[in-house]
Amino acid sequence: MKLAVVVQRYGQGVHGGAELHARYIAEHLAHHTDVEVLTTCATDDVTWANAHKAGTEKINGVQVRRFRVSTASSARAVSRLSERVFHQTHSLADELKWLDASGPMSGSLVRHLRKHGDTYDFCLFFSYRYCHAYYGARAVPSRAILVPRAERDDAIGLRVFRDVFRGARAILYNSPEERSLIHAVAGNQDVPGVVVGAGADVPQNPQAGRFRQKHNIRGPFALYVGRIDERNGCADLFDMFQRYANEPSARLSLVVIGDGPLAVPTHPRIKHVGILDDSDKFDALSAAETLILPSRFESLSRTALEAWALGKPVLANAQSEVLKGQCGRSNGGLFYRDGEEFAGMLQAIEQNRWLSASLGQSGRQYFRDHYDWRVVERKYHEMLVQLQNAPPQHVMEPMPGWSARRRRDLEPAADIVRSLS
Amino acid sequence: MPEFNVRSDSVNVEHIMEQIRARIREKRGVDYTEAQIQELAAARLEKYLDPNNVRADLLQEFHRVRSASDAPDPSEEVIDESVLFETHRPWLRALRKILRPILKLVLNTKALAALSLRAKAEVSRRSRDQLTFELVHNMVVEMTRLCIEVKNLTMRVESMQSRLEFNERRARALEAVVVYKPSEEPPIEPSPRPPVHDSRPPAEFRPRHENPRHERPRHESPRQDESSRQDAQAAPVASPSGGAPPSGAAPEGPGQRSRRRRRRRGRRGAGPGAPGTAPMGSQPGQSEPAGDSASPQDDHDSGSDAGDSDSDPDPQ
Numbered sequence: 001m002k003l004a005v006v007v008q009r010y011g012q013g014v015h016g017g018a019e020l021h022a023r024y025i026a027e028h029l030a031h032h033t034d035v036e037v038l039t040t041c042a043t044d045d046v047t048w049a050n051a052h053k054a055g056t057e058k059i060n061g062v063q064v065r066r067f068r069v070s071t072a073s074s075a076r077a078v079s080r081l082s083e084r085v086f087h088q089t090h091s092l093a094d095e096l097k098w099l100d101a102s103g104p105m106s107g108s109l110v111r112h113l114r115k116h117g118d119t120y121d122f123c124l125f126f127s128y129r130y131c132h133a134y135y136g137a138r139a140v141p142s143r144a145i146l147v148p149r150a151e152r153d154d155a156i157g158l159r160v161f162r163d164v165f166r167g168a169r170a171i172l173y174n175s176p177e178e179r180s181l182i183h184a185v186a187g188n189q190d191v192p193g194v195v196v197g198a199g200a201d202v203p204q205n206p207q208a209g210r211f212r213q214k215h216n217i218r219g220p221f222a223l224y225v226g227r228i229d230e231r232n233g234c235a236d237l238f239d240m241f242q243r244y245a246n247e248p249s250a251r252l253s254l255v256v257i258g259d260g261p262l263a264v265p266t267h268p269r270i271k272h273v274g275i276l277d278d279s280d281k282f283d284a285l286s287a288a289e290t291l292i293l294p295s296r297f298e299s300l301s302r303t304a305l306e307a308w309a310l311g312k313p314v315l316a317n318a319q320s321e322v323l324k325g326q327c328g329r330s331n332g333g334l335f336y337r338d339g340e341e342f343a344g345m346l347q348a349i350e351q352n353r354w355l356s357a358s359l360g361q362s363g364r365q366y367f368r369d370h371y372d373w374r375v376v377e378r379k380y381h382e383m384l385v386q387l388q389n390a391p392p393q394h395v396m397e398p399m400p401g402w403s404a405r406r407r408r409d410l411e412p413a414a415d416i417v418r419s420l421s
Numbered sequence: 422m423p424e425f426n427v428r429s430d431s432v433n434v435e436h437i438m439e440q441i442r443a444r445i446r447e448k449r450g451v452d453y454t455e456a457q458i459q460e461l462a463a464a465r466l467e468k469y470l471d472p473n474n475v476r477a478d479l480l481q482e483f484h485r486v487r488s489a490s491d492a493p494d495p496s497e498e499v500i501d502e503s504v505l506f507e508t509h510r511p512w513l514r515a516l517r518k519i520l521r522p523i524l525k526l527v528l529n530t531k532a533l534a535a536l537s538l539r540a541k542a543e544v545s546r547r548s549r550d551q552l553t554f555e556l557v558h559n560m561v562v563e564m565t566r567l568c569i570e571v572k573n574l575t576m577r578v579e580s581m582q583s584r585l586e587f588n589e590r591r592a593r594a595l596e597a598v599v600v601y602k603p604s605e606e607p608p609i610e611p612s613p614r615p616p617v618h619d620s621r622p623p624a625e626f627r628p629r630h631e632n633p634r635h636e637r638p639r640h641e642s643p644r645q646d647e648s649s650r651q652d653a654q655a656a657p658v659a660s661p662s663g664g665a666p667p668s669g670a671a672p673e674g675p676g677q678r679s680r681r682r683r684r685r686r687g688r689r690g691a692g693p694g695a696p697g698t699a700p701m702g703s704q705p706g707q708s709e710p711a712g713d714s715a716s717p718q719d720d721h722d723s724g725s726d727a728g729d730s731d732s733d734p735d736p737q
Contacts, residue, residue: 331434344445348437358432
């Protein structure tokens, strides 16, 4: 069996969630079958400027084929088109313009798939919301397996993606909440799908003391790992934590790992250590009392899985359906709705050792049952075998005609997403 | 935050969250919904709480407007249409009087007069509404103040209640660790030393594995029994605490003191295994005179014994 993993960016220096997900899946599936990664030459997910040379290379034993991005994106154009398609009545042509502006538009990648698509048994497309997945899945619909990584944001309400969700050969979801969301938007319950997610490679003996010594951190602390920006809920996190820190019984500090456009406030109980490598990150996780996940938009939090793998509880934003569902299913974390609950949950985790330990233990068991790499590889294998043995049951709906694409009769995507809840 | 009630290997997040939320609700008092919080946040309290807008002569103004607007309602019977033709110019008044039948033929002068009266009544009503609004506004101000005051008082009551409960618990905990002596036994000797206190927190705040030790009555300990026996033996020769001996009680003589010293040396000489060695030192402030405390050996013994009496488990 030969598989193609199609993803917008690829490489060891690329730390996006979908990109890491694709890399780990490619590397693990490469142990069992022939895998080729098809990606672009871009490294920047805003401009999609070509940073690598087009051609093939090997990364961690996986064959990678890079294609040039034909059109650079402009953040201004994306913003203007986003306003139109998310908040105004618009046409399918507007959505396609938004998709093209979001990038990465690589004509050579799509041509390669059209021309050589039959050399692959299946093509795994990561991230539904980018050009490579939309046009690529349309190029090889009978071999297209989508790993959508959908979040409950406005983009999921766009009409343009409905045909892809309905016409893909199969969909590999990250969580039951993601599956419900896509079913509600696209009505694709009859498309084969399974909740898989991704595993996490966690070291056996992370050194908590090494992290504390290296960064001069004393006392118990909560940890945030990820991009520091408003979309990830960091502004709310800093605000809520400062209110928590003002309480006399509060003992925890906040350690922030990562970088981003949002400035970390200067506070004696908040420490920003910047971007760390995986070893340091796992040391930090093992030293932390809990991991905080303030993001509203998550399809699968790898950091949460890593925390659970290390037996640490998580504290998640209840507005993220996925995280809330995972905390509920795993019994490995608590979730908060506002600042008061944030403080209450932090105190509960900090002051009740048995609670913290029990949550961590439950989380570890949940990770072992569902997100261990052996489980993930088995699910992929079963799905691929099932698809190989059964003929395709759906066809991708063709693109509407010129006039139909320009008919302004589509509801704002934000309204559609709102109507789902 | 106190321990939760869930005690099992597998935790239930929903259950724990309910408990935490209930605790937050208790702490917060009233559980507002998100919409109510938004509404409260959006309300501009300054608008209501601005005392500069409150008129002092509101009542008088209200009465004045009310009396002015007490005029009867305009009706067909009381409408005087002549007001429509009034003017201060005599020639114009005469002209209007001549043309009045024609005007009445063309226009409904009664209706016009009624409209005029209603307009005046409307102006009066508006000013009365303004006053009513001010009245309601002032009531809202007062209500808001009262609500805030009630809220503050409620919080103070809750705070005092929690303090009271804490003090009650503390008192109970202290009562549990106090050793009562029989009231008929006078103290053995006056003690210039400060009493030795247990430096540990009350039993309620100690780790649970220590609690049963302190819940056991002291009189069950054989050491304690022995100590009280010796106290009872020493009682006839001891003077009451407080310095001056009471009337009828003989002061302690040098012979008695030296006998007691000899007795104590004899006990020390009997070795650590000798009966009665440790318990005697367990209450240093009660059993030794000031002069005896000069010996470092005495201090050491008494200190170690005091520690033993608190920390050694019951041998039985």
